[in-house]
Amino acid sequence: MLEPSPHNGQKRLLRLAACEPIQLQAKQISPAEVLDTPGPLVGIVSSRLGHDPNLHRQVCQFLSRRMMDLRQRHARILVAAGSAIEKLAIRAAELFHIPVVRLIVGKEATSYATTETVLVDCVIQSNDALPRDAVLIGLADQIDAAYVRRGGKIDQALRRRLLALRDSSCRVAVLNELPTAGPELIQSGAIGWYLSDTDQAMESCVKGNTYQPIIDGDTRWMQSDGQWLIHCTRSCLGPWPGQTPKQHQDELLLGHSDGFANPTSRGPLETLMRIVRSGRLVAGAITSAQKYPVVCFSERSLVECLKQRSFRSHVSRWDGEPYGIAVQIDAAKRFGIKPVIYGEKEHRKQLTSEDKFRFQAKGKTHDWTLEREWRYNATIDLTRFAENEVRVFVPEKVEASQLCPIRNWLISVTTT
Structure with a gap:
């Protein structure tokens, strides 16, 4: 069942108002409740992709990046049944566990295979031959156009929406070396949707470009206490943090390795390679309460962290490896990373819901306060920090050349 909006009817009115150019009314929509959902409905549209492998590859990259963002926003995808992007968008949503509202317009109201991702089929009933893409572009709160052919129906529908709403709710992909309507739509008010530096860096690594790491010879920062979070x-x-089991299976079955020669190699170096190539620290660690995915740091010096690391037999791994990321503590505070709240188990109930992810029991067999831990309860975009506020460390100089970070972060070698 779709959850009703706390502001009953408000969302519906706003969404129907965007459809004024095509004269769509609530009584034509079944179930009409789909327009009352409080979370964002993000429409995915595209012109026909044809058989150009470069176009398919870039569109897939745009979709995969977007799905990661939409999952964190608890959004729902709106996709038109029978559209060029339908199957690809639903598959991408399935890989990232994003719910889909499938819009069935007029003659397209036939039987379609249902997947676990499709939350509901929303049927538009009308005697008029309403164009499905125009209906979707009108109904969605936001539009992501993965590919727009100049002069096509999607191009025209997007221009009508931009003219009617005059807001920043339309994003149009700007594809490398491919002619699209993107530049003209951006001039008309759409937001340019570009592949990030992350994707370019990963592509560069895949193509075998030589990377020259910036090795920092000054190791004094590794001994400083309370100045860096490790x-x-x-x-x-x-699966990698943030990766679903099905996505992990797809990676193994399809041989997609994100630039790694062997996609099954997942040691601490490969984990670090993935972080510096994506520019993200994904909230994957689970707190002792088994509820809150977080990113964890220690306020101890790097030297102390590595000197005091130990093998945890109950999980068959070391509690720390000589590979990782350091963030300046002042920058971390500005970002919203906060220290752990240590206490007895019963103290967790006294904390606000916003602070419960920070709680850690002091422990009986092990004193967890010695970790001096800090946490953040969402994925961290490292590119939001200045380059001198992030450092990378590895045990051997030869490993630094494999990292290929998307920014000019200094790399320190812990073995001297």
Whole structure:
């Protein structure tokens, strides 16, 4: 069942108002409740992709990046049945566990295969031959246009929406070396949707470009206490943090390795490679309460972290590896990373819901306060920090050349 909006009817009125150019009314929509959902409805549209492999590859990159963002926003995708992007968008949503509202317009109201991703089929009933893409572009709160052919129906529908709403709710992909209507739509008010530096860096690594790491010879920062937050990487035995089991299976079945020669190699170095190439620290660690995915750091010096690391037999791994990321503590505070709240188990109930992810029991067999841990309860975009506020560390100089970070972060070698 779709959850009703706390402001009953408000969302519906706003969404129907965007459809004024095509004269769509609530009584034509079944179920009409789909327009009352409080979370954003993000429409995915595209012109026909044809058989150009470069076009398919870039569109897939745009979709995969967008799905990661939409999952964190608890958004729903709106996709038109029978449209050029339908199957690809639904598959991408399935991989990232994003719910889909499938819009069925007029003659398209036939039987379609249902997947676990499709939340509901929303049927538009009308005697008029309403164009499905125009209806979707009118109804959605936001539009992501993965590919727009000049002069096509989607191009025209987007221009009508931009003229009617005059807001920043339309994003149009700007594809490399491919002619699209993107530049003209951007001039008309659409937001340019570009592949990030992350994707370009990963592509560069895949193509075998030589990377020259910036090795920092000054190791004094590694001994400083309370000035840097240390995040050590670990081996990953299953899906990467933020990756669904089905996406992990797709990676193994399709051989998609994000630039790695062997996609099954998932040691602490490969984990670090993934972080610096994506520019993200994904909230994957689970707190002792088994509820809150977080990114964890230690306020101890790097030297102390590595000197005091130990093998945890109950989980068959070290609690810290000589690979990882360091963030300046003042920058971390500005970002919203906060220290852990240590206490007895019963103290957790006294904390606000916003602070419960920070709680850690002091422990009986092990004193967890010695970790001096800090946490953040969402994925961290490292590119939001200045380059001198982030450092990377590895044990051997030869490993630094494999990292290929998307920014000019200094790399320190812990073995001297």
